[in-house]
Amino acid sequence: MRAAKAQPGQRLSPLDPSSSEPIYRQIYWRFRHAITDGALRPGQRVPAVRALAKELGLARGTVDTAYSLLSAEGYFQSRGQAGTVVALGLKVRTTPAPVQPSDSSGSDISIRPKASILPFQMALPALDAFPRKIWAQLGARCVRTTRIHDMANPSVFGLDSLRSAIASYLQIARGITCLPRQVFVTSGYRTTLALVSHALLEPGDQVLIEDPGYPPTRQLLEHMHMQIAPVPVDHDGMRVAQGIDAWPHARAAVVTPAHQSPLSVALSLPRRLELLEWATRQQAWVIEDDYDGEYRYISRPLPALKSLDQDGRVLYTGTFSKVLFPGIRLSYLVVPAALVEPFEQASQTFLGGCPELTQAIVATFMSEGHFARHIQRMRKLYGERREAVAKGLKQALGDHISLDAQPGGMHLIMRLTQPQSDRALAERLLQAGLYAEALSDCCIATQSHSGLMLGFANIDSQASAEQLGKRVLALL
Missing domain, CATH: 3.40.640.10 (Type I PLP-dependent aspartate aminotransferase-like (Major domain))
Structure with a gap:
């Protein structure tokens, strides 16, 4: 009986080689979600290590590491020449486990929890362009x-x-x-x-x-x-x-x-x-x-x-x-x-x-x-992304905002034309999966500054910035 090849990854995005999550962990979570959601049932056979590695274009050891972890945690059972199946009698939760644990107090301590990388995240260089x-x-x-x-x-x-x-x-x-x-x-x-x-x-x-x-x-x-x-x-x-x-x-x-x-x-x-x-x-x-x-x-x-x-x-x-x-x-x-x-x-x-x-x-x-060349490339790239992000935000938000004219750096300051709490807006953005820091949080005695600080280094195009700007607009 052949397992449906698409099942393990049906509800998740494709493997992302640029993610901070190792590939074997991405495979691990695909199967965890598939089992939790009922896409894979107890006793159902899963693809052989060699076959899945070939299908995904990965080294066999990468898939084998994921399978070993799933077996060690009791999700998979090996039946020798009969292949590997989802463990019989497995009782799973009715809701999927999070892709990235929010704290280290749970039973899965095999990886260190990592914070998500969010759009507009501050102090974050262009990780996609790092050599x-x-x-x-x-x-x-x-x-x-x-x-x-x-x-x-x-x-x-x-x-x-x-x-x-x-x-x-x-x-x-x-x-x-x-x-x-x-x-x-x-x-x-x-x-x-x-x-x-x-x-x-x-x-x-x-x-x-x-x-x-x-x-x-x-x-x-x-x-x-x-x-x-x-x-x-x-x-x-x-x-x-x-x-x-x-x-x-x-x-x-x-x-x-x-x-x-x-x-x-x-x-x-x-x-x-x-x-x-x-x-x-x-x-x-x-x-x-x-x-x-x-x-x-x-x-x-x-x-x-x-x-x-x-x-x-x-x-x-x-x-x-x-x-x-x-x-x-x-x-x-x-x-x-x-x-x-x-x-x-x-x-x-x-x-x-x-x-x-x-x-x-x-x-x-x-x-x-390499260091000097990297900085030269990033200076050019950031100049381009800075301009693209500014244009995308203005296109989406129009007269709702103004952007400070800044000579350098890795973030933009977006000020709102209609007064409102920048702290409250930053919190709403965070709840919607967007990052921003309130300018007023940087003030001590001076309280005249209000706005949002938005990192632009990891926004790759004007189109991306415009789409993100529309999400911001919905929260104003």
């Missing part, structure tokens, strides 16, 4: 060349080859002159900011931050018992003079000068110089968060604030999450030469080190020129 084949090749090479001492505890400062690659890249691309020993590799922006706080600040210190600004900056500093000093932002970035006057005893400032987060405006040159002069005069520190400074579309990327620093007052932070992919969990910090020793001491206390295999892959990716 995964090159990355896989470099990863395989780094694995093959792993030596015994590479498997010991990683350096808390970062892998030497990656620190060197970062220093070389910053010299060329961002105008920052530094030695590899000034570069510290961390597991993310929060870790970086926490390290700076431990090394240079004391509880109760005043820290200037942008308002509106990046919420995790405020949250982390407050958690470390710093005094938050919000400074308004206008079309030229942080109002430095106003912040200095309002908070004369501030010990540090956290700024996003290339593309202010969230407004994406650039900190003007006069204000950059004013901020540096203040830091030198007050012996204060400036933490420059250059999270996506490479992505500017109306001109060449602006030089980093750090490149203007003559007195060693700026600490520069960057991340691979925006230019490569978020799952990599690697960031870096460049400190003035005079602070290398204090930061080495703080790192030994507060950092655990990042996996060296991942660092080795990134270092190779950079040293062989």
